[in-house]
Amino acid sequence: MSARVVVTGAGVISSIGAGVEEFERNLYAGCSGIGPSPLLGETAVAAEVRNFNPQPWLGNKGIRVLDRSARLLCVAAQMALSSTGLQQQEGGEGDPNLGLVCGTMFGSVHSITSFDWSGVTDGPAYVNPMEFPNTVINSPAGQAAIKHKLRGVNSTISAGLVSGLYAIHYAAEFLMFGRATALLAGGVEELCEESFLSFRKVGVISERGCPQPFGADRDGTVLGEGSALWMLETADSARARGATALLEISGFGAAHDAHNIQAFSVRADGATSAIRQALADAAIAPEAIGCVIAGASGSRAGDEMEAHALRNVFGPRLEQIPVCAPKAAFGEALGASGALCALTAGLALGKRAIPPTAGFHSAQNGLRLSAGPQNIEGDYALVNCFGCDGNNAALVLKGLN
Amino acid sequence: MTPIGAGRALFWKNLTAGVNGIGPVESFDTSAFPVHLGAEVKDFDPSGNEKLGRGSQLAVAAARMALDDSGIDVTARDRSRIGVSMGTTSGEPGMIERYNDARKADGVQSVPVDILPKYPCNVVPSNIAIEFDLHGPCLMIPTACAAGNYAIGYGFDVIRSGRTDLMLAGGADPFSRITYMGFARLGAIAPERCQPFDKNRKGMVPGEGAAVLVLEPLDAAVARGATIYAEVLGYGVSCDSHHMTAAHPQGDGAIRAMAMALKESGRSADEVDYISAHGTGTPTNDRVEAIAVRTLFGDRASHVPMSSIKSMIGHTMGAASAIEAVACSLAIHTGVIPPTMNFEEPDEGSDLDYVPNEARRTDPRIVLNNAYAFGGNNASLCLARLQ
Numbered sequence: 001m002s003a004r005v006v007v008t009g010a011g012v013i014s015s016i017g018a019g020v021e022e023f024e025r026n027l028y029a030g031c032s033g034i035g036p037s038p039l040l041g042e043t044a045v046a047a048e049v050r051n052f053n054p055q056p057w058l059g060n061k062g063i064r065v066l067d068r069s070a071r072l073l074c075v076a077a078q079m080a081l082s083s084t085g086l087q088q089q090e091g092g093e094g095d096p097n098l099g100l101v102c103g104t105m106f107g108s109v110h111s112i113t114s115f116d117w118s119g120v121t122d123g124p125a126y127v128n129p130m131e132f133p134n135t136v137i138n139s140p141a142g143q144a145a146i147k148h149k150l151r152g153v154n155s156t157i158s159a160g161l162v163s164g165l166y167a168i169h170y171a172a173e174f175l176m177f178g179r180a181t182a183l184l185a186g187g188v189e190e191l192c193e194e195s196f197l198s199f200r201k202v203g204v205i206s207e208r209g210c211p212q213p214f215g216a217d218r219d220g221t222v223l224g225e226g227s228a229l230w231m232l233e234t235a236d237s238a239r240a241r242g243a244t245a246l247l248e249i250s251g252f253g254a255a256h257d258a259h260n261i262q263a264f265s266v267r268a269d270g271a272t273s274a275i276r277q278a279l280a281d282a283a284i285a286p287e288a289i290g291c292v293i294a295g296a297s298g299s300r301a302g303d304e305m306e307a308h309a310l311r312n313v314f315g316p317r318l319e320q321i322p323v324c325a326p327k328a329a330f331g332e333a334l335g336a337s338g339a340l341c342a343l344t345a346g347l348a349l350g351k352r353a354i355p356p357t358a359g360f361h362s363a364q365n366g367l368r369l370s371a372g373p374q375n376i377e378g379d380y381a382l383v384n385c386f387g388c389d390g391n392n393a394a395l396v397l398k399g400l401n
Numbered sequence: 402m403t404p405i406g407a408g409r410a411l412f413w414k415n416l417t418a419g420v421n422g423i424g425p426v427e428s429f430d431t432s433a434f435p436v437h438l439g440a441e442v443k444d445f446d447p448s449g450n451e452k453l454g455r456g457s458q459l460a461v462a463a464a465r466m467a468l469d470d471s472g473i474d475v476t477a478r479d480r481s482r483i484g485v486s487m488g489t490t491s492g493e494p495g496m497i498e499r500y501n502d503a504r505k506a507d508g509v510q511s512v513p514v515d516i517l518p519k520y521p522c523n524v525v526p527s528n529i530a531i532e533f534d535l536h537g538p539c540l541m542i543p544t545a546c547a548a549g550n551y552a553i554g555y556g557f558d559v560i561r562s563g564r565t566d567l568m569l570a571g572g573a574d575p576f577s578r579i580t581y582m583g584f585a586r587l588g589a590i591a592p593e594r595c596q597p598f599d600k601n602r603k604g605m606v607p608g609e610g611a612a613v614l615v616l617e618p619l620d621a622a623v624a625r626g627a628t629i630y631a632e633v634l635g636y637g638v639s640c641d642s643h644h645m646t647a648a649h650p651q652g653d654g655a656i657r658a659m660a661m662a663l664k665e666s667g668r669s670a671d672e673v674d675y676i677s678a679h680g681t682g683t684p685t686n687d688r689v690e691a692i693a694v695r696t697l698f699g700d701r702a703s704h705v706p707m708s709s710i711k712s713m714i715g716h717t718m719g720a721a722s723a724i725e726a727v728a729c730s731l732a733i734h735t736g737v738i739p740p741t742m743n744f745e746e747p748d749e750g751s752d753l754d755y756v757p758n759e760a761r762r763t764d765p766r767i768v769l770n771n772a773y774a775f776g777g778n779n780a781s782l783c784l785a786r787l788q
Binding site for chain 1: 433434435481484485489490491492494497500501502505509512514517518519520521522523527531533534535536542543544545551555558559561562578579580581582583584587637639640641642643644645646653654657776777778
């Protein structure tokens with residue numbers, strides 16, 4: 001259990017860019033992917049991957065049967081594999097020690113709903129059997145394994161809004177226990193009418209269509225979508241094959257508020273505990289944290305809870321710590337959010353500068369957000385992910401450059 | 402929570418007596434289907450949890466029984482060190498069914514506000530955490546029909562890595578029209594009975610259920626004088642990377658999962674005393690599992706008893722391998738292995754020991770629990786009698 005786990009590559013597709021370079025460029029330019037969503041209909045606003053076409057990454061073969069989630073995941077996986085030279089040969093057997101751990105919240109809900117709808121309207125005899133495989137929640141991960149010949153562990157992790165961070169933690173544990181040598185880990189979520197309706201009906205979507213994380217006048221969240229995956233390896237196996245280790249997974253913490261399935265806990269006990277556990281797991285003091293990638297998404301209660309937790313952990317020093325709330329750029333991408341935020345933290349450690357918070361003009365609680373990039377000191381970044389079902393997770397990363 | 406009874410004692414009594422939990426589906430009308438069999442949990446009273454989806458209701462009920470059986474008073478514990486790890490195929494599919502029924506009847510505006518937020522499958526472990534005020538890690542591993550083993554494996558891992566002191570780990574799936582339509586359309590549902598490994602087997606039978614195991618470090622269990630049903634030695638997982646619904650024809654992933662579980666457990670195939678088969682009853686799955694066992698165990702394969710309790714309780718989806726892990730633990734604890742019911746005639750050339758039609762008193766010490774799933778997922782859990 002003493003093995004260190006490092007990041008050697010990444011893939012991402014989101015409303016602010018496909019590929020790490022484009023994602024990084026737009027993030028640091030303060031661009032936002034939020035706008036009208038053709039996918040959700042005329043009036044809806046979301047951070048959609050517009051004009052998404054997987055063909056440049058995946059070719060045409062076998063694409064037709066994949067739903068949107070599977071396509072997004074397969075594209076991110078293709079990028080992450082090629083970024084670190086672990087693409088499996090066409091026609092080859094595939095590596096039994098290479099796997100995938102994918103976080104998701106709603107999973108394949110649109111495929112499931114469509115399949116059931118066809119049964120309800122046309123009758124059970126008329127459902128398309130080709131669509132049935134897409135109705136299991138782990139179908140994107142299974143499809144990615146087939147597409148990319150990943151024969152090792154193939155897990156899907158669902159912990160609501162914190163799924164992406166749990167997936168990274170799960171993969172890191174797996175590597176530490178020696179059950180794989182390299183694992184893609186992150187998350188995927190597609191925009192669809194079912195998840196949008198779920199959030200809109202409970203009134204947490206921003207009426208203005210503009211999230212203001214930690215802002216005094218914030219009025220809710222804007223949904224996003226995409227997929228982000230890291231290639232995680234043990235430090236030893238990365239070194240042995242000559243791969244460059246970019247980051248280390250230093251610590252993870254998780255705590256459930258066990259309070260309510262649809263409400264943030266104002267006291268922030270779980271969120272505070274998750275951060276403290278992640279710091280303890282990394283064996284560092286709060287003072288070692290150089291920047292915070294916040295999970296704040298413009299949620300009235302959620303952002304307040306996060307600010308409260310940060311204040312509990314960092315005390316008066318909080319005002320000096322650069323904070324970025326990147327969901328202002330890529331939206332609340334649900335099960336993919338944790339992975340997108342972790343990727344953001346990794347970029348910040350690499351550049352020694354945290355990206356701007358898109359559209360930022362003011363923050364409550366004395367948090368140091370900015371409309372421009374901010375330089376950071378120290379080698380460690382904290383990534384927060386707190387869910388409205390009471391689940392909280394935090395990840396500590398160490399830059400290795 | 403199973404189609405043959407709720408609670409450890411009744412489940413085990415019925416399982417070793419070969420009681421059948423399969424019958425005509427009652428939870429929805431099957432007249433438009435070519436098949437009608439299901440394995441539903443009957444006489445279940447979810448009082449106090451009426452607002453939860455059925456997946457959560459079954460899971461919370463199983464968690465309560467598991468905690469009661471363990472004798473642990475969670476209120477006297479550090480609850481930040483107690484976590485929940487569950488597996489599922491469909492989570493709360495009933496919410497999607499209600500959503501579709503409502504919008505078909507009266508349009509999308511008529512859909513009640515609280516239906517869709519109860520759909521994401523993480524609500525199932527979260528509802529357990531809320532019910533028992535547990536503040537540790539909490540997640541769902543929706544790796545379809547192998548999910549229970551994955552969830553128990555994760556619980557095992559976070560106890561070993563020192564993150565938690567106690568884990569409630571298992572699986573849950575409610576009976577679902579969506580699942581039933583899918584398997585019916587694939588022609589995978591047995592018309593009359595479930596006959597795993599029998600030459601004339603005609604399919605699986607969708608079921609529902611939930612099982613939760615209480616996992617804790619050995620030292621802690623010994624120190625508090627707990628009844629220790631079994632020790633978790635290790636687990637192995639793999640992906641066929643071959644086909645979404647069909648198993649690899651030579652059982653590649655199944656073999657690797659069993660081998661990984663044994664290796665991690667520090668055991669060899671020669672030491673295995675019992676295999677709880679995935680054994681769904683479909684012609685292909687059972688054939689491939691037999692090939693995998695034959696390949697890994699070699700000449701000894703025919704001497705290792707292997708049974709499928711799905712012959713009695715149907716295929717309870719993501720709950721299946723959790724319920725089977727309970728069966729394995731009780732087999733180890735009581736020295737009795739449950740039978741494969743409805744077994745009449747072996748496959749051509751097969752000489753594997755399927756423990757046909759009658760429970761057997763033996764002395765299983767090392768047990769493998771196999772589970773295979775859509776997405777090419779395979780998971781094998783190795784359980785043992787405490788030495």
